[in-house]
Amino acid sequence: MSESDAGPAIGLIGAGSRGVFHLEQLYEIVSRDYFEVWDKPWPAAKPGFPFGVYHDYASEVPDWATDISHLGASVTAVCDPSTDSQARAVAVCEEHGDDPETFETIDAFYRDGEFDTVIVASPNHTHTEAALPALERDLDTFCEKPLAATLADHDRLIDAADNSDGTFYVGFNLRHSQQYGKLRSLIQSGAIGRLGMLSAHEVRVPFPWGHYYTQDESGGTLLEKDCHDFDLFNWYTESDPVRVVAFGGQHVLDQGTDVNDHATVIVEYASGVKATLELCMYAPYTQPGDRVYAARGTDGLVRSGRDSNSWEVFGWDTHDTYSFANTGGEHGGADIRLWKDVLQTFADGGDPAATAWDAKKAAAVAIGAERSIAEGRIVEIDERYDLH
Template identity: 35%
Template sequence: MSARLRFGIVGTGMMGVEHITSLALSPEVAVTAIVDPTPSSLDWARDALGDRAAGVAAYRTVAEMVREGKLDGVIIASPNHTHHDVLQPLLGTGLHILCEKPLCSSLGDAARVADAATGHKGVFWVGMEYRYMPPVGRFVEQVHGGRVGRLVMLSMREHRFPFLTKVGDWNRFSRNTGGTMVEKCCHFFDLMRLTVGAEAVRVYCSGAMDVNHLDERYGGETPDIIDNSYTVVDFANGVRALLDLSMFAEGAQEQEEIVAVGDQARLDVTIPRGDLVYSPRDAFRRPERVERTHVAVDGAALAAGSHHGATYFQHRAFLDAILNGAPVAVSAEDGYRAVEIGAAAELSARERRAVDLAELRR
């Protein structure tokens, strides 16, 4: 199939390159433009494009790219604090937009973008890859299908490596990222909303920077990003959820573990193993009733990125919305709501109190 959609990639660091390598698996798309003010990042993109790089235009700004008028869609993978300004020349153009998480680094900017996106003529999609890890998708389907009965508790654990080094060290400061609970954890707060099927009403977060980055200095400044936390989120339908985060646990065999407990059963999923474990309440006395299922993931999708194949599968859903009119699964409003919970968690950790979402809601 010849390419039907021409895409530009804004921000060609690690995540931008993952989009490039994953898009290469979708014959409906050709990357025709890349945007980044950092020459080394543009070089990473050209390396990822390989033989296809010869026909790709490089720009320093989004405005320059838009003026050329030779695109159908744009993927934004630039640093968090740039998203609001990057989106300004794109909103209202009719271009299809996939904006990486978080939608914006501040709640005010996220609200303005979400409001503006309601009038955008193209598809507007927020990049929430964790939804599209195949084992996690199967987990959510089973919870929604009633496998655990009435959902009561949802817990998520991410024990992983510290934040990687980024160009200009932008991810070491909350003013750029929105804080760890926005930058990293909006993925999990989005998954909570998706799984629970309700909006958050109250957040309590206990977290701090206790291990990582303590001896680092950038222009005389010390980083201020949370590296471990427990966050409890109460939802309007009575379900409560917990996020357990450690950014100094790179030895963990499973980076993500998610558990749903209902009034009839428990369901677990683990990444990267990709196993689902179903345990009905009577499995304590009848362990033979425990069911273990492995969810396989396409090898090419796995090799194209570092999110368990999710970037590729998210692209397929995004393209389905563009080409076939399928519903937008992750809207700008969804992106705003995830930032909202993250911002509440950051405030809670700083002020050591529970935060009602009504305090922040626009």
């Protein structure tokens, strides 16, 4: 633990690429004194401009920035069955003055590790085993999405979170994106009238090797990849999904795997809104902007712009464009904003941006869609987000 760092002592479970990425984002926040909230593109295309200028030379926090100088953290424990993965995570920690203990099993991690906050970034089917002990110990816990590979395990984690004095934060990072947050505000403001339809379209390269290609371990492609999008659908509609139907299968990636590589999903909400997702996971390229979104209302349309950080809004006789700065990193800067909010929530209190119930609500759509493909039928979703 770095002597200069304040804040929680963090234990990491799962030191794969995503776990190490979370460490990098966490340390980036700890290194800053304040965080910009400006949502316009900057005129100079230089890394860190103009934030770096203010960070280096300003004696006071500007009005448009959030003071995060009190947010600190150190990493004191790393758990992963792979010693190579442990070494990569430890190397990142050592670059920032931390010297964490390493563990190969979750049991040893909780028995002998010293930490008061836990990050769970292990494969989906291990999240329950990894997060339950933390919640039972009343520790603040961050869990990567999806929360679990089954709805039954979602229920176990919901019950544990409800009975824990620790804060449970689910990592739906797209809720922290300026771009997707702006779409929500446009819908809520009535810019397109009453919302009636949503759509998301994604064409991308396949998953990397690993647990993603096993249904029992990942929960399925629509859970692993698109719980993000179903969470955004739920967030935008502010309504409960009531049924889902999907078509999909294995078009290209059909050897040694039991997960789908493409799908079309239609979700119906209690409010009457319909949402459609189209996914192609076998392309040898990823479309610009990764996702293409559209929201249709009684008075207009919002759709993804020509670049990955803009929206076009069409009314009866209007056409407006809203653009955003990419504040760095993946997902248009959403990940760094996620970790600012996670550390701020743990330090200052307040509610997380996404809860275990939000996670189950998104998972119900995803797992319901997987069931619809497998069984060739419409799947009903009840008020507790269970399937019928």
